Amino acid sequence: MDGSPKCGKDVHLDMNHGFIKSIIKNQLDRDSYDKELKEKQAKARAAPAPADAVRPARAAPRRPDRAIYTPPAGGPAARRPLFMLEYADTRTGAVRRQPFMDDTDLSEFCADFSQKAGLDERLQRALYHRLLQELPDGRPRAEPADERRPPAE
Structure with missing residues (x-):
């Protein structure tokens, strides 16, 4: 051991x-x-502070003021489409987009779109009713002219 x-x-x-x-x-x-x-x-x-001693004011803030972005009022950036309707061109096969703006007349939009996309009357009516369902509630819609309005079913 x-x-x-x-x-x-x-x-x-x-x-x-x-x-x-x-x-x-x-x-x-x-x-x-x-x-x-x-x-x-x-x-x-314990040391008494002098009565006339005042804290010095800060010469500058800790962080500099930052510039705040403010978007421009009006102009093309202020007007945004509610949605974009895409379709394939039957002649060329290219995908096309057509914006639907807030102040767009629905019946004029459907007629213009149907002409560009080559839709017949039945498909134009279906597009009109579908877009009518998709639009947000309470959105003011311009009343379409009677001659341009697709016939109701």
Whole structure:
């Protein structure tokens, strides 16, 4: 049992070891530093502030004012379509888009679209009724002229 570690009540840390000494030194240094800080804070609290001492006003704000974007009033950017109607051109096969604006007359739009897309009267009527269902409620619609209105079913 000469090389085996000792077990029992007489096993303890070797306080003369260099690592333990550095731990003790760090603890003492920390305690003295904390004590100095507390003394400085106590002196600062206890010292009366001069009555005429006023905090200096800030010379400039922390962050500069940021420019705020404001969209232009009116113009082409203000007028946006409610939706885009897409169709494939029967002659060329190209996909075409036609915007439906808020102030567009529905019957004129359907007639114009039917002519461009090559739709017959039955499909034009179906398009009119479908778009009538899709439009948002409460949107003012211009009353179509009687001669241009598709016949009701």
